[in-house]
Amino acid sequence: MYDAARRQDAPIAIMTKKTPTSAATGAAANALWGGRFAAGPAAVMQEINASIDFDRRLYRQDLAGSRAHCRMLVAQKIISAEDGAAILRGLDEIEHQIDSGTFVFAAALEDIHLNIEARLKERIGDAAGRLHTARSRNDQVATDFRLWVRDAIDGLTTSIIALQRALLAKAEAHVDTVLPGYTHLQAAQPVTFGHHLLAYAEMLDRDRSRFADCRKRLNESPLGAAALAGTSFPIDRHQTAAALGFERPMANSMDAVSARDFAAEFLSVCAISGVHLSRLAEEITIWMSPAFGFIALSDAFSTGSSIMPQKRNPDAAELIRAKAGRMIGDLATLLIALKGLALTYAKDMQEDKEPVFDAADTLHLGLTAMAGMIGDMTVNATAMRAAAERGFMTATDLADWLVRRLGLPFRRAHEVAGRLVRVAETKGCDLAALSLADMQAVESGITREVYDVITIERAVASRTSYGGTAPARVREAIAAFKERLP
Ligand code: ARG
Numbered sequence: 230m231y232d233a234a235r236r237q238d239a240p241i242a243i244m245t246k247k248t249p250t251s252a253a254t255g256a257a258a259n260a261l262w263g264g265r266f267a268a269g270p271a272a273v274m275q276e277i278n279a280s281i282d283f284d285r286r287l288y289r290q291d292l293a294g295s296r297a298h299c300r301m302l303v304a305q306k307i308i309s310a311e312d313g314a315a316i317l318r319g320l321d322e323i324e325h326q327i328d329s330g331t332f333v334f335a336a337a338l339e340d341i342h343l344n345i346e347a348r349l350k351e352r353i354g355d356a357a358g359r360l361h362t363a364r365s366r367n368d369q370v371a372t373d374f375r376l377w378v379r380d381a382i383d384g385l386t387t388s389i390i391a392l393q394r395a396l397l398a399k400a401e402a403h404v405d406t407v408l409p410g411y412t413h414l415q416a417a418q419p420v421t422f423g424h425h426l427l428a429y430a431e432m433l434d435r436d437r438s439r440f441a442d443c444r445k446r447l448n449e450s451p452l453g454a455a456a457l458a459g460t461s462f463p464i465d466r467h468q469t470a471a472a473l474g475f476e477r478p479m480a481n482s483m484d485a486v487s488a489r490d491f492a493a494e495f496l497s498v499c500a501i502s503g504v505h506l507s508r509l510a511e512e513i514t515i516w517m518s519p520a521f522g523f524i525a526l527s528d529a530f531s532t533g534s535s536i537m538p539q540k541r542n543p544d545a546a547e548l549i550r551a552k553a554g555r556m557i558g559d560l561a562t563l564l565i566a567l568k569g570l571a572l573t574y575a576k577d578m579q580e581d582k583e584p585v586f587d588a589a590d591t592l593h594l595g596l597t598a599m600a601g602m603i604g605d606m607t608v609n610a611t612a613m614r615a616a617a618e619r620g621f622m623t624a625t626d627l628a629d630w631l632v633r634r635l636g637l638p639f640r641r642a643h644e645v646a647g648r649l650v651r652v653a654e655t656k657g658c659d660l661a662a663l664s665l666a667d668m669q670a671v672e673s674g675i676t677r678e679v680y681d682v683i684t685i686e687r688a689v690a691s692r693t694s695y696g697g698t699a700p701a702r703v704r705e706a707i708a709a710f711k712e713r714l715p
Contacts, residue, residue, distance in 0.1 A: 279336040290376035297472035312356040319353040363462035367486040367574045371451035381589040382444045388596040389437050393430045395603040400426040404700045408613035416620025419685045424698040436502040447491035450475035454485035457573040487573045496560040499588040506595045507553035510546040517543050522612040530605045549595045559584035621650045623683040630682045635674045645672045
């Protein structure tokens with residue numbers, strides 16, 4: 230499972246040294262394709278070519294893919310059982326070394342695939358060279374990357390659910406807490422804070438379903454597509470697909486090694502979810518601003534100013550807001566890298582991994598920090614309530630009453646209510662504080678009954694339509710939500 234704590238993986242010893250651009254590395258030709266090469270690469274060539282400093286994050290997936298491939302080669306009698314056993318033993322040792330931080334990664338060995346293969350040769354000798362039969366790094370990396378994204382989706386789904394639970398818990402505590410609902414950031418109609426928070430839980434539910442969708446589509450195996458055209462060895466792609474938990478082998482070998490739309494789809498879900506987090510983060514900064522004073526964050530989730538002692542800043546929210554931009558950028562980076570590539574593989578595709586790792590890490594961090602803030606926040610129901618009383622937000626309720634009880638056309642009712650708002654504004658009071666005489670001076674038919682609908686509580690409680698903000702409805706919505714969370 231994807232785990233942000235493993236972002237840096239096991240401690241490592243590497244890597245690319247900064248060397249003058251013209252110098253050669255002094256290395257001999259690469260042992261893994263050296264047949265055609267007499268000399269090693271220039272230092273800068275090695276530097277631009279190597280991906281080991283980031284693609285080592287694929288090591289678990291790479292080892293899993295190699296194990297499945299090895300077992301299949303044995304089952305199909307393409308390699309001997311003894312060689313197969315030696316390879317599997319060597320792969321286990323390598324996994325142990327990487328886990329424990331003793332594996333030395335070499336930039337000269339370019340990427341995770343070649344690092345592991347070279348180490349395997351050191352451990353088990355020539356049998357190691359048989360693992361790459363009927364395989365290429367092209368189908369290998371495509372397989373590893375799909376497996377990694379699949380794990381990332383599972384981990385992020387868990388993080389989304391944790392945030393949804395935090396939102397539901399806070400919503401439950403504030404089913405009856407009233408605050409202004411805004412359009413144009415202008416007080417519009419009173420809503421409950423529970424209802425407001427549930428809106429985000431809904432957005433996150435769609436993100437979860439987008440990830441599930443993406444997972445379903447990516448879950449096909451490229452392994453066995455080899456370099457691009459398939460192989461003449463009698464491999465069994467169905468076996469390796471099943472062993473790796475894929476639904477089926479990909480149907481076209483050229484597509485299998487070229488396709489990265491699964492990564493683009495993953496990044497677009499990250500970007501969308503990042504935007505959802507960003508909107509909530511923006512609201513937190515607004516609610517926390519002293520001008521609103523709707524919420525407070527504890528010391529655990531706020532920062533101070535080095536110069537202004539009175540400050541308490543919602544830095545985590547601000548960072549979450551900005552990090553949405555990173556994820557949008559990650560998506561753009563990948564799409565732009567892919568858009569001009571003729572089939573099949575091109576080295577451009579090595580640039581597919583960093584944006585995906587970055588977005589997965591960023592979203593995980595944002596979801597976790599947001600869940601922390603939601604749990605941490607204290608709600609100032611009095612300030613919310615006072616704000617709700619300020620904006621003449623029951624004007625719609627008043628207009629609706631005029632329609633229902635006096636039979637006025639809505640447009641006329643709107644005008645009457647508007648005039649009454651103006652009267653209240655002049656008097657510096659709320660609509661509910663106007664006297665009946667004030668009301669009747671504008672519309673003679675108004676009766677005392679109108680006061681039943683123009684208080685904040687009544688306005689909120691009356692919005693009982695499905696999906697509406699009435700506390701009774703919000704309670705049902707929370708219960709229904711809990712039902713559908715896994
Ligand atoms: N490190 C490479 C990548 O991530 C692996 C595939 C290399 N394939 C090749 N034909 N050079 O794309």
